[in-house]
Amino acid sequence: MRTFRIPFASATRTLTLLLSFCLALGFLGALAPGARAAAPAGPPTAAGQAKAAKSAPRSTEAAERRKDAAREVRADASKRPPLASGGEPAAVRAQALAAAATCNTADFTSRTGSALVTQIKSASVDCVNSLFTLKGNDAKLAFTESQMVTVANALRTVAAGYPGDDSTSATQIVLYLRAGYFVQWYNPDVVGPYGSSLKSAIEGGLDAFFAAPHAQDVSDANGATLAEAVTLIDSAAENARYLGVVKRLLAGYNSSYDASWWMLNAVNNTYTVLWRGHQNSDFLPAVQADPSVLDTLQSFASRNNALLGGDKGYLVSNAGRELGRFLQYPALQAKTRPLVKSLLDQSSITGRTAALWVGLAEMTDGYDKANCAYYGTCDLANRLRAAVLTVNYTCSSSIRIVAQALTADQLTTACTSLKGQDAYFHGVVRDAGAVAGDNNTTIEVVVFHSSSDYQTYAGTIFGISTDNGGMYLEGDPAAAGNQPRFVAYEAEWVRPDFQIWNLNHEYTHYLDGRFDMYGDFDAGMVTPTVWWVEGFAEYVSYSYRNVEYTDAITQAGLHTYALSTLFDTTYDNADQTRVYNWGYLAVRYMLQSHRADLDALLAKYRAGDWNGARTILKTTIGTRYDADFNAWLTACNGGNCGAPTVPTAPECTGADTRQLDRNCRRSGVAATTGNYAYFYLYVPAGTGSLTITATGGTGNADLYYNGGAWATTGSYTARSTTGGNNETLTISNPPAGYNYISLYAQQGFTGAAVTTSY
Template identity: 60%
Template sequence: MPFRPPGSAGWRSALRRATFLGLALALISSASPALAEKPAEARKFFQQQSTEHAPLPAHNPSKHFGAPQFPRPSMQAAPAEECDPARFTGNTGAALVDEIKSAGTDCINTLFSLSGADARGAFREEQMITVANAYRDNAVDYPGDNSTSTAQLVLFLRAGYYVQYGDPGSVGEYGPELEAAVQGALDTFFGNAESGTVSDENGEVLAESVTLIDSSAENGRYLDVVERLLTAYDSSYDQYWWMVNAVNNTYTVLFRGHQFPDFVDAVHADPGVLDTLHAFASQHLDLLGTDNSFLTANAGRELARFTQDEALRAKTRPMLTDLLGKSDLTGPTAPLWVGIAEVANTHDGENCAEYGTCDLPQRLVDAVLTVEHSCGPSISILAQQLSADELSATCTSLTGQDAFFHEQVQTGGQPVADDHNDTIEVVVFDSSDDYRTYAGAIYGIDTNNGGMYLEGDPAQPDNQARFIAHEAEWQPSFEIWNLNHEYTHYLDGRFTMHGDFAAATSTPTVWWIEGIGEHISYAYRGQPYPEAVEEAGKQTYRLSELWDTTYDNADTTRTYRWGYLAVRYMFERHPAELGTVLGYYRTGDWAGAREFLTGTIGTSYDEDWSNWLAECAAGACSTP
């Protein structure tokens, strides 16, 4: 899924592709909030493109450029529970509340994707008021765990705000009656001393309730809750995954609170939250370099974000200077230093000399990306730490892929018209943590992904294409994560897809863009793709549905695994027709390709596709 940085100046080239790690491991951005690691409870990832306030998606804060850093989730995503929306759309009042409380949180989690009549049936204002009042009544005697199904009520309300924001025409408007009901519920919950119980059983409910503050746009009203949680945190929290998330979710309340006048007014009236953030970062420097490093780094980032408010700069700047002096741009304290520098330069850049953060991207490149290597006339490597053997292996893998790609895709070795991206710069960070710490500040990208290809404008002769990656430190031997997938994006953009990323995605082309990335990566390396084979057996999508895949309507499974299956099917069963599609793509005739796929082919291959999927699942796809 792509992320579009807000603006493109100098070396901040426009994004072409970004690869999520939902296929094996999701890496969370230094600029994007998400879930902490919990092996059995990882959730799907969504991307919120707008910087305008929008409620956060299921069990997972949205991904925003410049937002606080969150930890890495599980290496394996839990499957979504089957959940019939009729349980909620067909009930009202006490019956609705009973259905919500009897459902698992995984079931409620699926409601974030409701639309149309189902969205209205579940989340119209009277339904939300009913649930908010139930949450209030439940919170009176909240026991400090989810034995009374409090989390389900909170998550339902979050889902309602999320869906209503995206589809207000279906859901209808929300007004002051719901606002009052939610305020009453949150007041009651946070007023119950049991909400502060330090345990995972309470932490889940607490974390969702903190996020509901933001979903309901009550950020200014609950600044005291933010301060309370940050002040209460100590090492006893660290053994409880949900409690750490609850504390970390306060940073989302702060990050997005700046969009609301009442929040700004509340901070002006009592700027104590700035002291709380400074104290948290100062008192928890020991977390830097540990699994919970993000807690301290986020305190610095959110303190720095207040420099956007001129009235608060006099108070904020000395605190930031103090924290910068206690940290460094390299080493274990780098997440704090870089986080503060990046955000302060964004909002108070004219005073970078006071912070000592001027020329930040170049300073970081000079300090961190110290290895330079050429693989030949078209590929250069800029790395944090690669040995001579690792550089040689990387070059061999990349240069060998060229011929394989051209043979598979039948490019004739000719780039598309007006493409000057005749060289690629491969940037490799030493670990996923280093990628999260530095890549956003250097290249202006979101790092909630497994790598990113920046195509820029290929029509400009001085454009520099690059992709940014990192070593997979969790693997038993040396590997640059998604190396061949990202390099395929470069080759595809230069030899198959005319124009820049915006042009290439002006119609639904994601089935090909990510499908060919996966197909080439696995086939070139001679590796099977068992996760895709498993999906084939589920027969989830008709081929005609996959022509409509976009980054906005698909999860990682549909984007990558089903993209792979669609591309592999076309190569194996309909290479001539695939050649026709690519002919349109190479000339930038996106409408022509779309008409051929949805009109000429349409549903005519669906039956054969189903048969092919069955064969694939039975073993035909076990080899590349």
């Protein structure tokens, strides 16, 4: 989740849209009420992808850091690739969505007692899974305590003869109970309180299930129910009572589990039980009474060290994190410290075992920092950065790339894409320069070698969430010395092709924050601006790369939202489909169909007049365009979305063809090899930044700038010399008076254009 424009002070508190993301991706069945921060991990290997859909996150610590900040930021979860084959197939998800769509809520809300149990047992798992979304009176009728007691008692009855598969509908019963706890957690005033009656009933049901002989079968059939039952432990806040189940699963794991995604999921879900247990008052006393769970975690990680670096390595690194988390208790430190140290000694800061080392090190840094020398984890964030981010590349005067493993060709490719986007962006938004008080003149682009490396290192180095597709940290643009950056990773799943995931989306956030949105992240969120912030980043990313946004076009055919509704989108009230797909559709429509309104809106955003912008959206526009937007959606879904906005500046009008001016261009520029096309422009005093772009044509033109004399290869203060004619320079605080620009023909060129804006 790049988070759009996060103040650095908030970066360690980041989570966003967890519930919305899980709803949109079909992950609801995995969430316990308390595990609201357990957003799915990224898109790595097949097993890892499947695990992300149904289990605790690969990095549970990242989730914990995020759990209290849902309103602070937004992370680009939708910017991850879809789940791949392996584990839970895409076809299964499609069937699940279809089943959920045909599920009738009234079948559950209108029944009580044995009739309710019969209905649950006769429904599909996916139908029951859809009940996590219930609200209002439906939530109350389905999940009031008396209903939950009935279903918990049914679990005890079914568990008595549990055959090790779903033939007696144990999965549906477990999942219904999980849905009830989840809905009640978020709607306690509507559903009503849960008390001792339910606690007694759920303990009876879970006791019976985990005592059933077939609950220990190693098979897909049992694993599907077992994985949900383990998560139900946390849903019901019975974490302390079932530490024995946690130990049994961790101790019992061996290679026979590897053939079953569900069994792996059941094992991994034990980490949710442990992680969330720390929030329950009875958890620490239970561990103090029997601290053998600490030995179990250490033994599991040590015994399965060979899994690290593979698609099941998350099981080991999560074991290390959950062991290290017990360092927070002085009463357990004497027991925990040597166990943690032993695992640190079995792993290293980089390489195959890095995920275990970093997870443990982060726990020592957070809970036992005074003893960092004992662990060898002092100055952790700086040590990690120095060890991992070893590539430093100056892309331009405003862009620096810091990377883990980019080659020279890959650096050139990324740099060319970023610099070319500058001109495209300015051509679309038609800005007049940076907003007042924005000093973010340079951007640091951090690129990890893979999504796994990102998840391993980025959270500790930058204090961010990593269960996402990248993150932009704006900081305070008015503060001296502030360094904005976005953190991204290579998309290893498209190799041997090279792609930095979300590169252009994230870079748009930087440009938009600098040239369109006054102040910092918090300032821009005082009224709903998400439709623009995310929709525009999507729009530029897809249109600049000339890639069709098929997901958004498919959504257009569903006519889910009116335009006036999309203007109300926030990170709290929307899922990823509304934020990204529908944000894109709203922005594209407004750019193409109502440019004057959009220009007026951007003028308000740039001035920080958020209430004035809101008036334009909700009063001046209101519902006026809803019918036309609806018709446009039909056409767009049918293949006629209209031409994307062409980002062009008007031709400069000065009689001297060498004269440039503010927000204009000279086109048709040409020069023979070794010669120049010269230009100049007058810059007023107090100009914060000057952007110069060269685009189009044939040949190879390099861009040179000089603040006090004609710009040449031997006399310049800035230059851009990539291959071809797409060059960009951003000059901070250019001198007042005449400034000079040239295109040098590294190879003879024709048909180029030079554009200036300040």
